[in-house]
Amino acid sequence: MSTVTTRPADTAAPLPKGLKQRRLPSWAPLGIAVVSVAAAVGAGLLFGLQSKVQWGLIAALLFVAVSFALASAVEGRRQAKDRLATSLVWVCFLLAVVPLASLIWTTVGQGSKVLDGYFLSHSMAGLLDIQPGGGIYHAIIGTLEQVGLATLIAAPIGLLTAIYLVEYGKGTLAKAVTFFVDVMTGIPSIVAGLFILSFWLLMLGFDYSGFAGAMSLAILMMPVVVRSTEEMLKLVPNELREASLALGVPKWRTITKVVLPTAVGGITTGLVLAVARIAGETAPILLLVYGAPYINNNPFEGAQSSLPLYVYQQYVNGNAASYDRAWAAALVLIIFVMLLNLVARGIAHWKAPKAGH
Incomplete structure (x- = not known):
């Protein structure tokens, strides 16, 4: 009986001298x-x-x-x-x-020249634009309320639209919805502002308000939510749906108890990123919210301010004091958007499947 000897796997024959390739350090x-x-x-x-x-x-x-x-x-x-x-x-x-x-x-x-506690806790009420001082408290309130209302409008509509496209959508209607979502993704923000201006203010006769600006922001936010949610739902394995349906669970319950919990991390991340996308919009806010130097806590009545609009108005004033306020407000806006992105990454990391599970 002949025996076959094999070279150990961890030892390799050295390359001939002529086959060695020179490499840069x-x-x-x-x-x-x-x-x-x-x-x-x-x-x-x-x-x-x-x-x-x-x-x-x-x-x-x-x-x-x-x-x-x-x-x-x-x-x-x-x-x-x-x-x-x-x-x-x-x-x-x-x-x-x-x-x-x-x-x-x-x-x-x-x-950082004027960014301090006073700047964050005071408004521009009773202060001339050429005077130093003032703050962005009214703009922070306006941004939080407008973005919050836009999220309340756009999040459920975008989520339900994405569920329809992935779980139910077939035929002409689904193709039409997909087409219009693609179109809305690329429209300029000023177009959304003009639409709400013509419909809400001119046709229906309502006044400038934070809610009008929130509706235009919701139009910009909806396609982002639809696209991100749709991609996350497509990543859910079909085997999970089939196993649930095979047990006799209705489809709507399969979606709410199996599909959505599986994709909740990605959906939440996309929602937070969509909020960050609309937080810096200026054009629709300039048309619909109009801006106000005082604190207005009611977004449904009267003019409001916001951080992007505040930056624009202070820069347009064209003096040293307003320039400092514009830069400080821009820094606050960058920090706000950066925090939203960090929250989105944290949620994605927290909801990511761990190795071995």
Whole structure:
């Protein structure tokens, strides 16, 4: 009987010397980046380029070109193409991050000048626009009430529409609903404001109010809720539905007791992101809420303010005091939207299935 000897799985035959491929060291990308930045700074100073953006573009081009050239000389054309694609991805990433970081840096630097407890707890009532002081308490109240009412309107409608499209929708009606949801997703916010203006204010004769602005925000929010909820419901395995129906459970009860609880994490995340999407809208609020320098706790009667509208109005005033207030309100709005996004990520992480369960 012949015996077959096998090499242990954890030992591998060494590659012949001629088959070993040369590779750039692991620190090569960082070194190339440092050299590219230094060369770009030197070129900018030598040729008198004043814009730091030009320096950055020169550094990016040098980084991509040098990475490709070195990889071609050392690793070969195939690896050089891979290095080229990786370099382009990093450059595009930095091109997207740098403006965002610059925006946050500028907003924090300018907005922190007047952002304090007094600014958050007072309104602009009885204060001239050219005078320092004042606050955004009335704008915070308006934003919370308008966004809250818009959520109460849009969330159930968007949720029920998504359930219809995924669980019941077939034929012409479902295709028509899907088409109009796609159309609503891309409409400018000013169109939603003009629709409510013509219908609610001009045709029905109601006055400016926070509720009118909330209705326009709800129009902008509904397609986002429908799309996010629809995608989350599609991720629920059909086996869960079939098992429930096989036990004789009615379809409506299967949806409420099986489908929705399974997708509740993703649905809640999409809802929070939709709230963050409408929190910074200015155009419909400018048309329908009109703005007020005093505190109005009733969103159904009289003009109100909001954070985006407050930023716009203070900037239009065109003096140093109003500019400071505009930057501070913009910083508060950014913090508010950032907190909503963090809440959405936290909900998604909390509801994500754990390994082993």
